[in-house]
Amino acid sequence: MLYAIGTKVRLRFTGERGTITGILEDGMLMVRLENDPDFEIPTFEEDLSRDEAAEPVSAGAKFIMGKPEPKQEAPPARRIQSQYKILKPKGLQLAFEPMPGRDGTVSRYKVWLLNDTQEEFLMEFDLYTNSRDILVVDDKILANTALELGDFLSDDLNDAPEAFLRVRRITTAGLDEPLEHTLRIKPKQFFNSLLTAPILNVLAYQYVMLDSFTPQSTSSTEDLREYAKQQPRKRVAPVQNARPYKAFDPEALANFDPEIDLHIQHLINGYARLDKGEILRIQLQHAQRFVEKAARLGAPRVFLIHGVGEGKLKDALAAQLKDNPYVAKFKNEYHHKYGYGATEVIF
Structure with a gap:
């Protein structure tokens, strides 16, 4: 990829815009941030991408040859399967694994769907905010498996993110009726949910999305309602002197x-x-x-x-x-x- 002094770029992990102001050694570039013109940061070349929405660089700009960026298909989602049966499964859980940067700060999270049950599911997953879709995944998740869904930026926590999960359990008789759940992710609750994730065995922010997969029967409820309609209501006799006192003082x-x-x-x-x-x-x-x-x-x-x-x-x-x-x-x-x-x- 070609970079030059004056090239408009984006930081891959934070999405911030900036302009290249200097060429350093060891494949590093100096970038002035757009939202803070007085602040410049050294950045590795692989952590940048060209800002296609910005104006093209002028003809007099000095170009340097960067590392070529091969075009290839996205790698398949990682699946981690546990070799052990979990004695007390919680169901289908959403986990956000912190991914610290070189300075130790966390600006992105790896999103996982955890299935610690003995069931298999076809699933549809959507993670979105008020302004954009972040992740859309249609896949199959096996028993005792963690399925990698993608990345989630910490900045998106401030844009009212929501996660939607819809699953159908795979049984010997076919597919069960669909079950779904929508989760509203609030920053305060998010940072209070740090636990050791099953299967992954790493600390992650977790939410239980679905914990029951048996289709509910309404026959018993309808029977109770019908029974209640047929039973006569008893009239309660009024209690003698059941009236409040009048204030005398x-x-x-x-x-x-x-x-x-x-x-x-x-x-x-x-x-x-x-x-x-x-x-x-x-x-x-x-x-x-x-x-x-x-x-x-x-x-x-x-x-x-x-x-x-x-x-x-x-x-x-x-x-x-x-x-x-x-x-x-x-x-x-x-x-x-x-x-x-x-x-x-x-x-």
């Missing part, structure tokens, strides 16, 4: 704190000698008195803070609230202040 209601922390250290002193059963009984007593006071004052709702531990206190509270005639409903849903650690009681 507006000032007391205004000063009422609509939440109670039921962690034992916030309720009593000297709890270290109590066993779990005694602690639970005290927590339920405080919760009941608090709910009754709130209903008596006419509070519209309160929050019982129980935390997100083993769930025993939450379940005991639910059983207690279910039988309280002054409680219209209660729920344990995500709350911006308490997360899942509180039950909301509505009167």
Whole structure:
């Protein structure tokens, strides 16, 4: 390939554009980056490609003869097959193997599809961003095999990349119904997924794409729906006096704190000698008195803070609230202040 001072080039691994400003020894060239004109970097000739979209070099430019670049077909995708049966397979997984450069920084990843099961599949894979298709692969993946899909640049993480996988399991009876999954790759989740990849035995960023390959039957679901339609619904008799109290003291209601922390250290002193059963009984007593006071004052709702531990206190509270005639409903849903650690009681 011919290079000259003034030639417009691209860096193969980062996609950055630049201009050759000098010819160095040992097959290296000095390149001024287009996005930072004050910054020049030495680059190996094989790490560059001519920027075909740029303007041609002027006739007075000084050319040098580079290494010829033979035109050949892309090599077949690598397949690495494990000689051992994996005892706890995870299914079809997408793995991004970091490929450090000469300076140790990672600007690209080798993309693999891992199949640690005993099944074989026909697969369609597409990796794309908002602006371009990165990889499109149609192939067959064997059991206990890692299939190389191609390269993924780290810069593409900032362009909302998505991966689509569609497979059909190969069985003795033919091909199963297709299964598919779309993965949205977010940078924060990406860098938190570094694990040792099965079959490859290298560190890679991994995602499970499909972990179940048995076609789902809808007959049982339809039978249950039909059964439910045929069963008469029971009418529940209204609970006597099931109405909220009216506020008799507006000032007391205004000063009422609509939440109670039921962690034992916030309720009593000297709890270290109590066993779990005694602690639970005290927590339920405080919760009941608090709910009754709130209903008596006419509070519209309160929050019982129980935390997100083993769930025993939450379940005991639910059983207690279910039988309280002054409680219209209660729920344990995500709350911006308490997360899942509180039950909301509505009167």
